Amino acid sequence: NLISKWAPSNAKGMFRASPFGSNLGTAFTWPLMSFITEHFSWQSAFYVTAIITFITSLLWFRVVADSPDKHLSISHAERNLIEESLELNVMSRKEFPPVSEMFKSKPFYALLLLHFSDVWGIYFILTSAPMFLSQVLKYDLKDVGMLSSLPYIIRLISAIIFGGIGDLLWSKKIMSTTQIRKVFCIFCE
Numbered sequence: 001n002l003i004s005k006w007a008p009s010n011a012k013g014m015f016r017a018s019p020f021g022s023n024l025g026t027a028f029t030w031p032l033m034s035f036i037t038e039h040f041s042w043q044s045a046f047y048v049t050a051i052i053t054f055i056t057s058l059l060w061f062r063v064v065a066d067s068p069d070k071h072l073s074i075s076h077a078e079r080n081l082i083e084e085s086l087e088l089n090v091m092s093r094k095e096f097p098p099v100s101e102m103f104k105s106k107p108f109y110a111l112l113l114l115h116f117s118d119v120w121g122i123y124f125i126l127t128s129a130p131m132f133l134s135q136v137l138k139y140d141l142k143d144v145g146m147l148s149s150l151p152y153i154i155r156l157i158s159a160i161i162f163g164g165i166g167d168l169l170w171s172k173k174i175m176s177t178t179q180i181r182k183v184f185c186i187f188c189e
Contacts, residue, residue, distance in 0.1 A: 006068065010167055017159035023159075026126070027149035030152075031149055034145025068082045130144050162184060
């Protein structure tokens with residue numbers, strides 16, 4: 001929803017990388033929590049992340065808006081620039097998705113499998129990597145935090161790079177939007 005209402009066609013790939021900011025949060029959280037756990041207690045790590053999450057949520061609700069026309073601090077010139085550059089097929093009214101048609105669709109199941117696999121892999125790394133590094137490879141807790149953050153940093157950097165490549169391929173008309181989405185879902189997700 002945010003991408004369709006905020007990003008012009010020639011920048012959707014780079015804008016698509018913005019949700020990967022959660023990877024940046026995870027990359028900072030691992031070393032921070034290792035430090036807190038090592039110097040204070042494991043319970044403190046939960047309190048600190050709860051406080052950070054609360055502050056981040058307040059900032060999100062203050063800064064982010066569904067569309068440029070609902071944003072509190074955007075200038076009229078910037079709003080007009082964004083709205084004029086958007087594709088005309090952005091729907092303003094909400095429609096109920098055709099659920100029965102979705103469940104008959106092979107691409108729906110392909111996307112379901114793709115996203116399930118992606119999320120499963122991320123959560124597997126999230127929950128198992130620190131334990132593996134600590135118990136099997138015998139790294140110190142402070143090193144575990146830094147090493148555990150590396151996959152998330154790489155994922156964020158890759159999202160930015162491949163988002164830019166997708167935008168370039170689209171703007172040069174080398175690939176269509178559908179082709180870019182299919183290829184990038186298979187090889188980059």
